[in-house]
Amino acid sequence: MIARHESDVVVIGGGLFGAFTGLFLARRGLRVTLFERGLIGAEASATNFGNLRLHGRSARQYPLSIRAQALWESYEALTGETCEIERTGHLYFARSDEGAQTLRHDVATAQRFGVTSTLLEGDQLHARYPFLAADIALAAFSPRSAVANPRLSTPPVARALQRAGGQVYEQAEVTAVEAVSGGFVLQTRQGHRCAAPVLVNAAGAWSGALAAQFGEAVPMFSAGPPQFVTEPLPYRLHPSVHMVEGDVIVRQIARGNIIFSGYPRTHSQPGGAVTHVPPFKTLRGMQMLARAIPMLARAEVIRVWSGVEGYLPDMLPVIGASSTTPGLFHAFGGSGGGFQIAPAVGEALAALIAGEAEVPMLAGYGIDRFAGAAEVSGKIHREFDALA
Structure with a gap:
């Protein structure tokens, strides 16, 4: 039997980017459905080091990072749970x-x-x-820099999303996405069918394939420390x-x-x-x-x-609206620093999707910066093995 869902927003990916985006959208009263092909927060969001660092960021990323730190510091109020956050410095x-x-x-x-x-x-x-x-x-x-337990960080956000009225489905792999008049229709391997005017691509290291489907190939590669x-x-x-x-x-x-x-x-x-x-x-x-x-x-x-983390050559994520498809938004490619900025990514992207105002802290993160660059190119940082 096929389970049918009608939503305002459908999110693909149950890592921190997707979960926080869903949470902030649901708290705005939007109907949110999130599909995760495996378990919530089980990929890069769970296998990273757990750094909540405010040092060593690029100047471009500090507005996101500072806002994110404030949200991590209010994590218990946001989610009703804890994830072993400790301000160690x-x-x-x-x-x-x-x-x-x-x-x-x-x-x-x-x-x-x-x-x-x-x-x-x-x-x-x-x-x-x-x-x-x-x-x-x-x-x-x-x-002010801190640490958290990454394995405990994402499930409380997903549970808060559910309490806010959102629907969360684990072990629900999206196998087909079609752009239709007025939005998108998704099908999962497990039989879910969901229609929504807005689609958020937050599938982590696997987001590149979905972006490419809509004519936005990016030079992303997967790696882990x-x-x-x-x-x-x-x-x-x-x-x-x-x-x-x-x-x-x-x-x-x-x-x-x-x-x-x-x-x-x-x-x-x-x-x-x-x-x-x-x-x-x-x-x-x-x-x-x-x-x-x-x-x-x-x-x-x-x-x-x-872990399996998505990296882009400039070591910055893609966050924002699609350059080819109305209603499509991207949040992926944390490039090793996505854990800390995730709450602010979700909050800012939710504001953008809801059309509340301009979101200056997302400037420079658009997917259009990789237009025409389908292959990894340029300088690969010393922190990676040479590409084969």
């Missing part, structure tokens, strides 16, 4: 001259947008953070610690486990089904971690994983 350190230059630039950029980020050098740095290796001479601390977690250890690492050059991103949770992420990221398998972590990357990660924080040299790794 983030400590960034540099090992190279190039890294030091980047760090100073990032501090200046953060301060320009009113975000506190303080440089620490030499004896002052090591008196405050004695766990850092003695040869690290420059760091910066961003006190090598990540691992150690045995529980005495709790000594209070801030989240980041190496500017990207080789070490590490934090300790209250239970004592050390969570690690780092570069270079690994490209996903063909079709984007999975991203493997080669064993040498785990070994290299432990070596880099021990160099930066010697007290962790003998930590035992107990689990390794990665």
Whole structure:
């Protein structure tokens, strides 16, 4: 039996971009239906490091990032639940001259947008953070930056969407999308048929195929960082610690486990089904971690994983209206930084869809910036393995 739905907006994708967009639309009184081919929040939204960082953003992204941080700080009020958000602060350190230059630039950029980020050098740095290796001479601390448990972050948003009147379907893979007069008609493999005047493409690393269907091919590719977690250890690492050059991103949770992420990221398998972590990357990660924080040299790794994340060459997401199809909106390509900005992406896109006003913070994120660029081109950042 086919289940039929009539909605104002249908969202494809149950990650944070899709769930927050649906939530803010439903709270405006719109009828929202969200389809997720697997489980809510089970892909990139769940497998990332969990950073809520306000340091190291591009100047273009700070308006979104600052608004998003305020929404994360009110997450419990928004959803009625928690996802282990902790304002640990983030400590960034540099090992190279190039890294030091980047760090100073990032501090200046953060301060320009009113975000506190303080440089620490030499004896002052090591008196405050004695766990850092003695040869690290420059760091910066961003006190408002925080962390969350990514595995717990998306389901509460989806449940809040349902309480606001939205419909959420898991294990509902969309197999056909057709633009018709006045909107779109969708069919799922499980028998749902949904019609709506507005369609939101928030299918994560798989969004490119849907965009291409409407004549908007983008040079997106799928990858994920090598990540691992150690045995529980005495709790000594209070801030989240980041190496500017990207080789070490590490934090300790209250239970004592050390969570690690780092570069270079690994490209996903063909079709984007999975991203493997080669064993040498785990070994290299432990070596880099021990160099930066010697007290962790003998930590035992107990689990390794990665995710399937969508990346674009400019390392910025696509957010906004389609350039070819009225009623179609995109929200995908978080490019490794999408977790933190997700609440603001959803809020801003909902305002755009509802036609409430201009949304300046979405300027520059349109899909039209990739018009005619179907292949990955230009400089690929050092944090990725070379493209095959």
